[in-house]
Amino acid sequence: xxxxxxxxxxxxxxxxxxxxxxxxxxxxxxxxxxxxxxxxxxxxxxxxxxxxxxxxxxxxxxxxxxxxxxxxxxxxxxxxxxxxxxxxxxxxxxxxxxxxxxxxxxxxxxxxxxxxxxxxxxxxxxxxxxxxxxxxxxxxxxxxxxxxxxxxxxxxxxxxxxxxxxxxxxxxxxxxxxxxxxxxxxxxxxxxxxxxxxxxxxxxxxxxxxxxxxxxxxxxxxxxxxxxxxxxxxxxxxxxxxxxxxxxxxxxxxxxxxxxxxxxxxxxxxxxxxxxxxxxxxxxxxxxxxxxxxxxxxxxxxxxxxxxxxxxxxxxxxxxxxxxxxxxxxxxxxxxxxxxxxxxxxxxxxxxxxxxxxxxxxxxxxxxxxxxxxxxxxxxxxxxxxxxxxxxxxx
Amino acid sequence: xxxxxxxxxxxxxxxxxxxxxxxxxxxxxxxxxxxxxxxxxxxxxxxxxxxxxxxxxxxxxxxxxxxxxxxxxxxxxxxxxxxxxxxxxxxxxxxxxxxxxxxxxxxxxxxxxxxxxxxxxxxxxxxxxxxxxxxxxxxxxxxxxxxxxxxxxxxxxxxxxxxxxxxxxxxxxxxxxxxxxxxxxxxxxxxxxxxxxxxxxxxxxxxxxxxxxxxxxxxxxxxxxxxxxxxxxxxxxxxxxxxxxxxxxxxxxxxxxxxxxxxxxxxxxxxxxxxxxxxxxxxxxxxxxxxxxxxxxxxxxxxxxxxxxxxxxxxxxxxxxxxxxxxxxxxx
Numbered sequence: 001x002x003x004x005x006x007x008x009x010x011x012x013x014x015x016x017x018x019x020x021x022x023x024x025x026x027x028x029x030x031x032x033x034x035x036x037x038x039x040x041x042x043x044x045x046x047x048x049x050x051x052x053x054x055x056x057x058x059x060x061x062x063x064x065x066x067x068x069x070x071x072x073x074x075x076x077x078x079x080x081x082x083x084x085x086x087x088x089x090x091x092x093x094x095x096x097x098x099x100x101x102x103x104x105x106x107x108x109x110x111x112x113x114x115x116x117x118x119x120x121x122x123x124x125x126x127x128x129x130x131x132x133x134x135x136x137x138x139x140x141x142x143x144x145x146x147x148x149x150x151x152x153x154x155x156x157x158x159x160x161x162x163x164x165x166x167x168x169x170x171x172x173x174x175x176x177x178x179x180x181x182x183x184x185x186x187x188x189x190x191x192x193x194x195x196x197x198x199x200x201x202x203x204x205x206x207x208x209x210x211x212x213x214x215x216x217x218x219x220x221x222x223x224x225x226x227x228x229x230x231x232x233x234x235x236x237x238x239x240x241x242x243x244x245x246x247x248x249x250x251x252x253x254x255x256x257x258x259x260x261x262x263x264x265x266x267x268x269x270x271x272x273x274x275x276x277x278x279x280x281x282x283x284x285x286x287x288x289x290x291x292x293x294x295x296x297x298x299x300x301x302x303x304x305x306x307x308x309x310x311x312x313x314x315x316x317x318x319x320x321x322x323x324x325x326x327x328x329x330x331x332x333x334x335x336x337x338x339x340x341x342x343x344x345x346x347x348x349x350x351x352x353x354x355x356x357x358x359x360x361x362x363x364x365x366x367x368x369x370x371x372x373x374x375x376x377x378x379x380x381x382x383x384x385x386x387x388x389x390x391x392x393x394x395x
Numbered sequence: 396x397x398x399x400x401x402x403x404x405x406x407x408x409x410x411x412x413x414x415x416x417x418x419x420x421x422x423x424x425x426x427x428x429x430x431x432x433x434x435x436x437x438x439x440x441x442x443x444x445x446x447x448x449x450x451x452x453x454x455x456x457x458x459x460x461x462x463x464x465x466x467x468x469x470x471x472x473x474x475x476x477x478x479x480x481x482x483x484x485x486x487x488x489x490x491x492x493x494x495x496x497x498x499x500x501x502x503x504x505x506x507x508x509x510x511x512x513x514x515x516x517x518x519x520x521x522x523x524x525x526x527x528x529x530x531x532x533x534x535x536x537x538x539x540x541x542x543x544x545x546x547x548x549x550x551x552x553x554x555x556x557x558x559x560x561x562x563x564x565x566x567x568x569x570x571x572x573x574x575x576x577x578x579x580x581x582x583x584x585x586x587x588x589x590x591x592x593x594x595x596x597x598x599x600x601x602x603x604x605x606x607x608x609x610x611x612x613x614x615x616x617x618x619x620x621x622x623x624x625x626x627x628x629x630x631x632x633x634x635x636x637x638x639x640x641x642x643x644x645x646x647x648x649x650x651x652x653x654x655x656x657x658x659x660x661x662x663x664x665x666x667x668x669x670x671x672x673x674x675x676x677x678x679x680x681x682x683x684x685x686x687x688x689x690x691x692x693x694x695x696x697x698x699x700x701x702x703x704x705x706x707x708x709x710x711x712x713x714x715x716x717x718x719x720x721x722x723x724x725x726x727x
Contacts, residue, residue, distance in 0.1 A: 021476075021477060021480035021481070022473060022476045022477055022480060024472075024473065024476075048480075049480065050476035050477075050479055050480050052472060052473070052476055052510065053510065054469065054472075054506060055469075055502055055503065055505060055506025055509070056502060056503075056506075058465065058466065058469070058502075058503070059466065059469040059472075059502070059503050059506050060469075061466075062462060062463075062466035062469030062470045062472075062473065062503065063469050063470070063472050063473035063476065064473055065462055065466075065470055065473060066437070066460070066462075066469070066470035066471060066472065066473025066474040066475075066476075066477065067473035067474065067476055067477040067480075068473075068477075069460055069470070069473075069474065069477075070435065070473070070474040070477035070478060070481075071477060071481070072476070072477030072480050072481065074473070074477070088463050088465075089462065089463060089466060092462050092463050096462070196435045196458040196459075196460055196474060197458055198432055198433045198434065198435070198457060198458055198485060200458075201432065201455065201456055201457050201458045201459070202458055202459075203448055203453035203455050203459045203460075204459070204460040204461070205438075205448075205460050205461035205462055206444075206448030206449075206450075206451065206452075206453055206461065207444070207445055207448050207449055207450055208450060208451060209450045211450070212450070212451060
């Protein structure tokens with residue numbers, strides 16, 4: 001049934017359908033509406049779960065760690081500073097191979113403090129061992145929660161669903177929420193083989209040294225690689241059952257005969273598609289590729305999609321300060337390994353909530369050179385209104 | 396519980412890698428065998444975690460988890476919430492050192508207590524960061540030498556006072572908080588057993604001498620921890636809902652020097668004028684604690700059943716303000 005829902009509400013409703021037994025959270029904008037809704041559901045008796053108000057995000061992450069280790073399905077959500085405060089625990093959850101699911105309501109990181117959306121927060125966790133799915137719409141956010149639990153529990157890997165703060169969390173869209181029985185059918189109850197249980201005492205989180213530590217990391221890497229077909233398969237299965245798919249790892253748009261392809265993540269891709277349509281109408285052979293699954297990084301799939309492109313642009317909402325575009329750098333490496341030598345233009349924009357309007361995105365398509373010779377990235381042009389000409393100087 | 400039964404469980408088995416005379420290993424063995432294997436144990440980072448789970452070996456015969464240094468109380472909150480959601484009442488026990496309790500773990504501990512989780516939090520207090528090589532913590536007493544509070548021309552060891560963590564914990568109005576040491580096993584046993592009968596957050600601070608960090612003969616761990624009590628520097632107390640309900644009274648007060656002399660961490664205080672000033676300061680701290688908790692008061696309204704029980708061992712007396720009838724009921 002379709003309902004007009006704020007992104008946060010849609011996510012909370014979808015999480016609730018997954019029957020989490022423990023929900024722990026600490027308030028931070030723009031994530032707070034998600035946990036407020038879950039708290040209300042628990043208070044109303046609509047969701048049978050322990051709702052734990054943590055003393056910090058560090059505590060919230062630790063609570064869901066403990067809950068999953070004890071065999072319960074758990075949920076938490078955060079953003080920005082909160083995600084960074086969780087960092088030590090998030091690495092630990094991944095190392096312990098606990099299938100925790102969380103939402104990152106993507107927000108800029110201070111200083112200067114800024115509550116609006118970019119991807120700097122979750123990109124900082126890219127090496128932590130979490131699967132990261134970047135969603136485009138409220139519908140996809142809700143559906144991805146249900147997929148996320150299935151993926152996490154099948155792969156024994158934690159999953160972070162990344163949704164743009166405000167652009168999604170605070171925006172109302174019609175969302176089709178599945179019925180409980182259908183979700184129960186798709187997502188079986190959680191049985192954790194390594195759960196803490198006196199009848200089968202196990203030691204979790206002991207010390208490791210040089211003779212075996214690397215094997216743990218190697219096993220995590222292998223599990224991440226193995227997760228790629230799982231993510232695709234569950235998206236396809238979701239499509240069969242609910243009639244909606246979200247691209248699995250990647251979602252292509254008008255890549256047929258496309259000479260120029262713009263790659264990006266998250267909610268900005270809706271505007272990108274509009275711009276692609278406009279430029280196609282003008283006779284330009286452009287297309288778009290949405291990277292839904294950033295971790296594991298689908299290097300081979302990307303190379304396949306981009307093998308025919310003559311010009312590749314990555315527009316991303318985070319920067320590795322001192323290096324440049326993160327997705328662009330990884331894409332360059334992936335293409336190079338695949339023997340594709342097409343240069344990748346790295347464009348960084350939308351930081352701290354700055355609007356990536358269709359006009360800005362069109363300008364990104366039309367710019368053909370980096371700012372200076374040898375530059376590995378450029379910033380997107382500033383706000384452009386239709387009345388103004390595109391600025392030549394994009395610094 | 397029958398005396399012979401105390402160590403039947405072997406929750407913490409032999410073969411771990413603690414130093415000889417390790418007070419924490421003794422305390423953990425006492426606590427975990429009193430609680431038994433039908434519990435879930437959460438460990439903060441520290442000596443106990445390292446010496447019991449060295450490189451893919453485990454000395455634990457009960458479900459045990461270690462996550463990171465600061466979060467043991469929050470992990471325990473999650474474990475307890477999960478058990479509640481599943482309708483199970485398996486006891487949940489945290490073990491942490493003073494770093495994981497007084498310093499880096501205090502915020503998670505406070506949250507766990509405030510939310511009323513049914514968890515026993517045990518702090519093995521050895522008064523410094525021993526696992527990293529004896530650095531000062533907020534539990535380190537005044538004037539102690541550690542590697543980060545070294546005595547020198549301008550210093551007589553740690554400048555600041557030991558944090559009064561039991562008062563901070565008790566101020567949460569929690570059901571039960573107590574201090575204990577490895578030197579008084581009947582007292583420690585009574586407190587662990589009492590804690591396990593109570594619902595809600597409970598806290599035990601167990602003074603656990605570290606021969607390496609305190610620089611005393613490893614054969615003296617029990618003696619030194621007894622002297623900490625007998626000098627008044629480490630009062631043994633019980634608090635319920637923030638109120639002091641019992642103390643172990645002292646038959647006589649021993650001078651702090653008797654406690655300080657066997658320990659190399661106080662060696663710099665002897666034989667100098669500035670050291671003598673600090674010794675007087677430490678004696679004054681002991682005196683103040685004795686006055687605060689009435690450790691020498693011959694208060695006749697207190698029930699003396701436990702005092703007599705402990706007196707058999709010639710270790711002072713245990714006094715309680717609880718009525719005798721309630722005492723009997725609780726011990727049943």
